[in-house]
Amino acid sequence: MLRNVILYLVSLVKYLLVSVIVGLIVMHFWPVPGLFVLGLMVLGSFAAAKDDTRKHILMEELQGFDEQLRMTIRNLQ
Amino acid sequence: MSDSVPIPLIPVLLGTLGGVVAGALLRQPEINRLRKQVQILQAEIQRLQALVEEQNRQIQELTVRYKTLKAWSFVEKAKQRARLEGAVMHQWAFKEYVELLCAQASERPLSEEERAFFNAYENLLAGLHGDKDERLIIRNYIRSKYRHEIERLVTVDASRLVASVEAVNVA
Numbered sequence: 001m002l003r004n005v006i007l008y009l010v011s012l013v014k015y016l017l018v019s020v021i022v023g024l025i026v027m028h029f030w031p032v033p034g035l036f037v038l039g040l041m042v043l044g045s046f047a048a049a050k051d052d053t054r055k056h057i058l059m060e061e062l063q064g065f066d067e068q069l070r071m072t073i074r075n076l077q
Numbered sequence: 078m079s080d081s082v083p084i085p086l087i088p089v090l091l092g093t094l095g096g097v098v099a100g101a102l103l104r105q106p107e108i109n110r111l112r113k114q115v116q117i118l119q120a121e122i123q124r125l126q127a128l129v130e131e132q133n134r135q136i137q138e139l140t141v142r143y144k145t146l147k148a149w150s151f152v153e154k155a156k157q158r159a160r161l162e163g164a165v166m167h168q169w170a171f172k173e174y175v176e177l178l179c180a181q182a183s184e185r186p187l188s189e190e191e192r193a194f195f196n197a198y199e200n201l202l203a204g205l206h207g208d209k210d211e212r213l214i215i216r217n218y219i220r221s222k223y224r225h226e227i228e229r230l231v232t233v234d235a236s237r238l239v240a241s242v243e244a245v246n247v248a
Contacts, residue, residue, distance in 0.1 A: 061163035064164040065163040065167045069201055075128045
């Protein structure tokens with residue numbers, strides 16, 4: 001559980017950083033729309049980080065599963 | 078007084094019986110194939126035991142690697158933990174597959190979930206590389222059944238699995 005939270009926080013920091021950088025660049029040229037973009041991106045970061053974490057964990061899990069599966073197939077032949 | 082429609086009992090019974098017999102006859106080749114697989118497993122029981130022990134050894138190795146990771150490398154540690162759980166999950170999937178194989182060879186009918194899991198795992202073993210969905214069927218089934226074992230990284234007892242295979246009568 002804790003490890004999932006940590007992965008989520010790391011992912012969230014990444015998304016927030018990108019959001020802030022992109023938002024600030026847009027704000028530099030178009031202050032009002034830029035603020036809107038920044039807000040949207042920051043809000044979207046939470047959902048994106050959650051999805052990212054779930055995907056990462058699933059991918060790693062399936063990798064561990066596949067390694068064992070390959071070993072099992074080799075031994076059964 | 079109610080009007081009762083006379084049910085033609087004998088044709089209904091014969092129809093039902095016919096359906097049961099036809100179903101059993103259609104399943105017979107499949108049962109014979111599974112029995113042959115169980116016979117092979119029984120003949121090579123030491124190989125099965127060695128295989129489960131090898132799985133245990135590799136899981137132990139992954140556990141050691143996971144535990145030796147420094148606490149501050151939390152991302153790597155979380156990834157390693159997920160990989161380890163995947164390996165343990167596979168072992169329980171393999172055990173479940175062998176048990177369902179034996180169950181079918183003894184003509185015990187499988188539930189819908191068991192059948193879906195069995196077919197998905199059999200396809201993977203046959204090298205028909207399933208897509209992600211097939212592995213997700215396996216994951217959902219095994220996680221719902223062995224959640225505690227997977228989370229606590231409990232491995233399968235090889236001797237117990239071997240004993241359950243040996244106990245099946247397929248003669």
